[in-house]
Amino acid sequence: MCLKSENISFGYKRNNLILNNVNISLDSGEVLGLVGDSGSGKSTLCKILAGYENNYEGNVSIDGKEIPSKGYNPVQLVFQHPEKAVNPKWKMKDILNEGQNVSQNILDSFGIKKNWLNRWPNELSGGELQRFALARALGPKTKYLIADEITTMLDAITQAQIWNTVLDIVEEMSIGVLVVSHEKNLIKKLCHDVVYLGDINNV
Amino acid sequence: MRKQFEINSQEKNETKANETKANETKANEIKANETKALLKVEDISLSFIQYASGLRQTELKVISNLSIEAYRGKILAVVGSSGSGKSLLAHAILGILPSNAKLDGKIEYNGQELTQAKKEEIRGKEIALVPQSITYLDPLMRISNQVIGCVEEKNEGLMKKIQREIFQRYDLKPDVERMFPYELSGGMSRRVLVSTAVMSSAKLIIADEPTPGLDEKTLSETLSYFKDMANKGCAVILITHDIEAALKISDKIAVFYAGTVLEVANVEDFKNNGENLRHPYTRALWNALPQNKFQAIKGHQPMQDEVVDGCIFYERCSKKNDLCSKGIPQFKRVNGGVVRCNNVS
Numbered sequence A: 001m002c003l004k005s006e007n008i009s010f011g012y013k014r015n016n017l018i019l020n021n022v023n024i025s026l027d028s029g030e031v032l033g034l035v036g037d038s039g040s041g042k043s044t045l046c047k048i049l050a051g052y053e054n055n056y057e058g059n060v061s062i063d064g065k066e067i068p069s070k071g072y073n074p075v076q077l078v079f080q081h082p083e084k085a086v087n088p089k090w091k092m093k094d095i096l097n098e099g100q101n102v103s104q105n106i107l108d109s110f111g112i113k114k115n116w117l118n119r120w121p122n123e124l125s126g127g128e129l130q131r132f133a134l135a136r137a138l139g140p141k142t143k144y145l146i147a148d149e150i151t152t153m154l155d156a157i158t159q160a161q162i163w164n165t166v167l168d169i170v171e172e173m174s175i176g177v178l179v180v181s182h183e184k185n186l187i188k189k190l191c192h193d194v195v196y197l198g199d200i201n202n203v
Numbered sequence B: 001m002r003k004q005f006e007i008n009s010q011e012k013n014e015t016k017a018n019e020t021k022a023n024e025t026k027a028n029e030i031k032a033n034e035t036k037a038l039l040k041v042e043d044i045s046l047s048f049i050q051y052a053s054g055l056r057q058t059e060l061k062v063i064s065n066l067s068i069e070a071y072r073g074k075i076l077a078v079v080g081s082s083g084s085g086k087s088l089l090a091h092a093i094l095g096i097l098p099s100n101a102k103l104d105g106k107i108e109y110n111g112q113e114l115t116q117a118k119k120e121e122i123r124g125k126e127i128a129l130v131p132q133s134i135t136y137l138d139p140l141m142r143i144s145n146q147v148i149g150c151v152e153e154k155n156e157g158l159m160k161k162i163q164r165e166i167f168q169r170y171d172l173k174p175d176v177e178r179m180f181p182y183e184l185s186g187g188m189s190r191r192v193l194v195s196t197a198v199m200s201s202a203k204l205i206i207a208d209e210p211t212p213g214l215d216e217k218t219l220s221e222t223l224s225y226f227k228d229m230a231n232k233g234c235a236v237i238l239i240t241h242d243i244e245a246a247l248k249i250s251d252k253i254a255v256f257y258a259g260t261v262l263e264v265a266n267v268e269d270f271k272n273n274g275e276n277l278r279h280p281y282t283r284a285l286w287n288a289l290p291q292n293k294f295q296a297i298k299g300h301q302p303m304q305d306e307v308v309d310g311c312i313f314y315e316r317c318s319k320k321n322d323l324c325s326k327g328i329p330q331f332k333r334v335n336g337g338v339v340r341c342n343n344v345s
Helices: A040-051 A091-095 A104-110 A126-137 A156-173 A184-190 B004-031 B086-094 B116-122 B143-148 B153-169 B174-178 B186-199 B214-231 B243-249 B280-287
Strands: A003-012 A019-029 A031-035 A057-062 A075-078 A142-149 A176-180 A192-195 B039-051 B055-071 B075-079 B101-109 B127-130 B204-208 B234-240 B252-257 B260-266 B332-335 B338-341
Touching: A003 A040, A019 A040, A019 A176, A031 A040, A031 A184, A031 B086, A031 B143, A031 B252, A040 A142, A057 B260, A075 A126, A075 A184, A091 A126, A126 A156, A142 A156, A156 A176, A156 B280, A176 A184, A184 B243, B004 B338, B039 B086, B055 B075, B055 B234, B075 B214, B075 B243, B075 B332, B086 B101, B086 B127, B086 B204, B127 B186, B127 B252, B143 B153, B143 B174, B153 B174, B153 B186, B186 B214, B204 B214, B204 B252, B214 B234, B234 B243, B243 B252, B252 B280, B260 B280
Parallel strands: A031 A176, A031 A192, A075 A142, A142 A176, B075 B234, B075 B252, B127 B204, B204 B234
Antiparallel strands: A003 A019, A003 A057, B039 B055, B039 B101, B252 B260, B260 B338, B332 B338
16 A cells, blocks of 8 residues: 655645645555755645645545545644644543544553543643554554654653654554654664655755 | 033943943952852752642642752753653743742852842843743744843844844844744744843853754754853753753753752763763663664653652662662762762762
């Protein structure tokens, strides 16, 4: 299976394109790095791939088929700031199980403790919240994971813990991962291949 | 009119003479103080009073027995995971904690105790904060007004001139002055935030997570600004979770964990497998970097409401023994650094 974006063009303002004719493809089980300067459109491309942005030209497809706009999206996006991706007025267990019941296996592998489930989001640290965000994104129907700077705000030990777990899970489920990061060493360690956005973007 | 002018110029001369005198004494003072810490934080503890249920109050301890020192011309990096109390330390020094916070212990600035009144007097003048992101700026105010801040009308021209100079030095174009915060890119906003600190001619700069999310070029640029400030004689406290960035410019590194300092190490200690590092946590942090072993130790930092007797790192430590579970280890001086661990000699 292959996630493909073809001839993607997008701009937030008229006559000011951020992405121009961008082609990128991601295979199942592949870990691909995406690198670029700040403000070059990495996060925008991530949003387009995961279906958060609609007003773009070109198409995004899985095995030549368009991604349905209703139902579970097989392309899941995880953000840099997990505290902005959870509902502050819900308890963690509700946030976790909003989409589907997350299996105990996944909870264990991320080291999510039972007593965290009864807490509010503001009672957990960034690293702990990010584990929840990943656990709920890695459901059984997920085929691709877009990781947009998911460990940038975390310390080195938590970063290693989270990535080691994610790599195990995506290998087992043969999920394709797009890793966006500024940290060269991290990209080098994680990815099979690296794409520089400047090279594939014709703006 | 003429008379007034004369008086003014006389006044000016007087103030000038006073200034040179002040400068001389200041220079002497600086010489004498160079070896003394500019900021000394001694054994502070910080807790928040919270309502548990109904009218029952509980005390949540977030910082305990924490001590650090910052010297002129040096950069002290404060490294630790999120929730370890790094930012709260900055807020405690600046006196901007919320009203339900309770601060114990002693903070000394330039040999004088830093009380809340004193903090309010000198913050923004002698102590400056470089905040984490542009969310600390007013979204509806033009950049130059924010950088200059509130000044008396007669000083406005002068301040404007200084601001132009600083902007030029940091490669910010004149049209940035009239922009609003949302129009800035990540790198530009960083330079604007740094110029607010430079503007104040502060002696102590506290930078709270100034680096995450920056690309390599902007990152090294930002770090060089702080190095510049230190070279000019400022004491810089660089709060970050990014050891790599800290190692590039700092002189000493204080490692935070669960609201206390576990080790203060020299930059040279971070090499190879970390065998020169004193605390097992620092070593684990070093070995977890992707360019090193990318190895993670198990477990989590204890929650703030978990009560831990003994060493705070006990649960996750590979070298623990019976002694570690009883009482907090005291600071020891080892190889030019300090460490809070029983198993180091």
